[in-house]
Amino acid sequence: MILSSIPGGEVARRLRGDGLSLRLGPFTAAIRSPIASVAEGIAALYADNETLEEPGFRDFHLSVDASGGLRRWVRRQCRFDFDGASPFKPLPVAHALPILEWGLNWCIASNAHRYLIIHAAAIERGGRVAILPGEPGAGKSTLCAGLVGSGGWRLLSDELSLIDMATGRFIPLARPISLKKESIEIIRGFVPDAVLSRETHDTTKGRVALVKATADSVRRAGETAAAGWIIFPRFVPGAPPILERQSKAAAFIELATNAFNYSIHGKRGFTVVADVVETCECYRFTYCSLDDAVQVFASLALTR
Amino acid sequence: MALIRHPEQARALDSVGWDVTIRQARAAGLLARLYGLLTARGLLDAVPEAPRRHLHEADVVARKHARDVRWEVVCIRRALAGVVDRVLLLKGAAYLLADLAPARGRVFNDIDILVPREMLQDVENALQIGGWVFGKLDPADNEYYRRWMHQIPPMTHVARQTAVDVHHTLVPLTARPRLDPQSLRDSARPVPGEAAIDVLAPEDMVLHSAVHLFNEGEFGRGLRDLCDLDLLLRHFAAALGFWERLAARAVALDLTRPLFYLLRHAARLLETPVPAELLASPLGRPAAPVLALMDALLGQALRPSHASCRDGMTGVALFLLYVRSHYLRMPLRLLLPHLLRKAYTRRFQDE
Numbered sequence: 001m002i003l004s005s006i007p008g009g010e011v012a013r014r015l016r017g018d019g020l021s022l023r024l025g026p027f028t029a030a031i032r033s034p035i036a037s038v039a040e041g042i043a044a045l046y047a048d049n050e051t052l053e054e055p056g057f058r059d060f061h062l063s064v065d066a067s068g069g070l071r072r073w074v075r076r077q078c079r080f081d082f083d084g085a086s087p088f089k090p091l092p093v094a095h096a097l098p099i100l101e102w103g104l105n106w107c108i109a110s111n112a113h114r115y116l117i118i119h120a121a122a123i124e125r126g127g128r129v130a131i132l133p134g135e136p137g138a139g140k141s142t143l144c145a146g147l148v149g150s151g152g153w154r155l156l157s158d159e160l161s162l163i164d165m166a167t168g169r170f171i172p173l174a175r176p177i178s179l180k181k182e183s184i185e186i187i188r189g190f191v192p193d194a195v196l197s198r199e200t201h202d203t204t205k206g207r208v209a210l211v212k213a214t215a216d217s218v219r220r221a222g223e224t225a226a227a228g229w230i231i232f233p234r235f236v237p238g239a240p241p242i243l244e245r246q247s248k249a250a251a252f253i254e255l256a257t258n259a260f261n262y263s264i265h266g267k268r269g270f271t272v273v274a275d276v277v278e279t280c281e282c283y284r285f286t287y288c289s290l291d292d293a294v295q296v297f298a299s300l301a302l303t304r
Numbered sequence: 305m306a307l308i309r310h311p312e313q314a315r316a317l318d319s320v321g322w323d324v325t326i327r328q329a330r331a332a333g334l335l336a337r338l339y340g341l342l343t344a345r346g347l348l349d350a351v352p353e354a355p356r357r358h359l360h361e362a363d364v365v366a367r368k369h370a371r372d373v374r375w376e377v378v379c380i381r382r383a384l385a386g387v388v389d390r391v392l393l394l395k396g397a398a399y400l401l402a403d404l405a406p407a408r409g410r411v412f413n414d415i416d417i418l419v420p421r422e423m424l425q426d427v428e429n430a431l432q433i434g435g436w437v438f439g440k441l442d443p444a445d446n447e448y449y450r451r452w453m454h455q456i457p458p459m460t461h462v463a464r465q466t467a468v469d470v471h472h473t474l475v476p477l478t479a480r481p482r483l484d485p486q487s488l489r490d491s492a493r494p495v496p497g498e499a500a501i502d503v504l505a506p507e508d509m510v511l512h513s514a515v516h517l518f519n520e521g522e523f524g525r526g527l528r529d530l531c532d533l534d535l536l537l538r539h540f541a542a543a544l545g546f547w548e549r550l551a552a553r554a555v556a557l558d559l560t561r562p563l564f565y566l567l568r569h570a571a572r573l574l575e576t577p578v579p580a581e582l583l584a585s586p587l588g589r590p591a592a593p594v595l596a597l598m599d600a601l602l603g604q605a606l607r608p609s610h611a612s613c614r615d616g617m618t619g620v621a622l623f624l625l626y627v628r629s630h631y632l633r634m635p636l637r638l639l640l641p642h643l644l645r646k647a648y649t650r651r652f653q654d655e
Contacts, residue, residue: 028354055320055323056319056320056323057319057320057322057323057326057352057354057355058323059354059358061327083327083330083331084331085331111358111361112361113361113364113365114357114360114361263368264364264365264368265364265368266367266368266371
């Protein structure tokens with residue numbers, strides 16, 4: 001079943017009960033949470049995802065619970081849990097939805113070692129993937145949301161690029177894109193039909209909102225793709241769009257340092273990164289407007 | 305749980321069964337171990353693809369961990385060259401370097417070494433020069449370690465963030481069992497193929513792990529530790545006369561009680577092939593009411609630490625075992641003034 005075909009009340013009931021089971025790219029997750037904002041957020045952000053109706057194996061069992069006791073009344077908190085483990089301290093209950101998203105990222109990044117997992121956005125066009133690594137503030141997610149929303153690119157992933165260790169191909173995750181601060185307004189303006197979650201204020205990353213992956217990206221989550229470009233974006237206010245070549249050696253170092261589980265894979269990790277870099281054209285991209293970015297990326301897509 | 309004992313039951317598990325199994329094994333730190341067991345018996349193909357991936361991923365992490373530990377041991381040996389002739393490894397690192405069965409698929413946090421007490425200061429200095437530092441520690445805790453404990457405070461390497469625990473004996477100085485660390489070092493064995501690395505003799509290795517599991521009061525990974533001991537015992541039992549030597553050594557080191565609990569619970573939970581006469585012997589056996597209570601408590605504590613294995617009594621049992629561990633660690637004449645002083649200083653500071 002597709003989540004949007006299940007009534008909202010039923011989604012909330014499953015989340016409060018045994019768990020709502022969703023297919024998320026190559027993974028399956030059973031999610032539990034009694035918190036209304038989580039139910040509302042999931043119903044909106046994962047509307048196109050397939051639900052699993054039969055009991056069976058799930059890759060991850062997650063929950064975001066509201067705290068009981070005194071905390072039920074004063075400054076309510078919530079707690080993320082993955083089978084007894086949690087990367088976060090309890091946080092205000094208003095942060096529950098982003099916490100679920102970040103918690104899910106953490107589960108994948110610290111367990112799914114069948115993939116080389118790179119902290120980068122990955123988008124695809126014409127069968128080729130553009131990998132966008134980027135430090136916080138480089139504009140990676142904004143660029144990704146703009147290109148996917150209005151640039152004709154398919155979303156593979158915003159935070160975690162998954163490379164199959166056996167085949168070297170990119171595996172779509174097609175989960176929501178996390179936007180911070182003024183990026184939220186930029187995307188609202190640039191992609192009028194984007195579906196955004198409610199904003200969450202004062203998180204550790206400031207004000208955040210999540211953008212739903214496009215229906216096309218979710219529907220095609222089974223289609224893997226080959227590496228095409230590695231592009232390091234940098235948002236510079238007022239700058240003209242500049243796409244300049246980057247040496248493969250430098251791209252290798254940056255990709256390897258941005259990989260969560262590079263060292264876990266040892267020599268094999270080195271080979272996989274080297275193969276990806278070898279097949280890619282590598283660039284640095286400075287930009288300030290998404291219109292420019294859409295054009296530059298469109299002409300880039302024609303070159304391969 | 306049953307799967308660790310009888311891996312062939314893997315064939316009978318459906319996908320719901322695998323769902324619970326993977327979750328429990330992850331919480332107990334036994335995923336990589338399970339991978340090893342299933343691989344060794346050629347049963348991995350019987351596991352459906354989705355859970356099989358998780359087993360495989362745990363194995364990838366365990367292999368990486370083993371590489372790191374080997375390198376860390378090299379670093380420690382280099383740092384201590386000129387201070388001690390040989391480095392005596394304990395617990396996880398010892399299993400790994402000596403290539404013992406429990407090393408396979410085991411992930412542990414720190415490297416434990418045993419040095420003569422009179423060498424402590426030199427070892428500490430050499431490690432500090434090598435880049436290992438003490439974490440933040442208030443003076444009272446530091447004093448507690450130095451005066452009463454069997455190890456100095458843990459040291460962490462500034463660059464690699466790896467931890468080393470330097471021990472000078474195996475049990476706290478104030479603890480009920482008293483043992484002579486010199487005799488442990490005298491019986492230590494060199495690790496074949498490794499320069500200047502020793503591990504404890506088989507019997508001492510088992511007894512150390514037993515005292516660690518049953519007297520320290522932390523059972524978060526209790527089941528995994530018991531599985532380690534099960535593998536060690538099965539491995540060493542192949543040598544003629546092992547069980548007799550083990551019993552005699554327990555008497556000599558005053559560790560018959562932890563050995564008793566180990567053999568009883570390993571045989572009960574993991575079907576460790578302990579000779580029947582040893583299981584039935586009065587060696588280390590507590591009085592009947594104590595035995596009944598400890599059976600109940602340990603029965604609770606040695607479950608996987610996963611919600612699906614807990615019930616209302618688990619927390620109580622863990623708390624009582626924790627209290628017991630403190631009682632074993634310090635006689636009341638030391639524990640009471642210690643607690644009073646702590647309570648008093650805290651109050652004084654508040655004002």
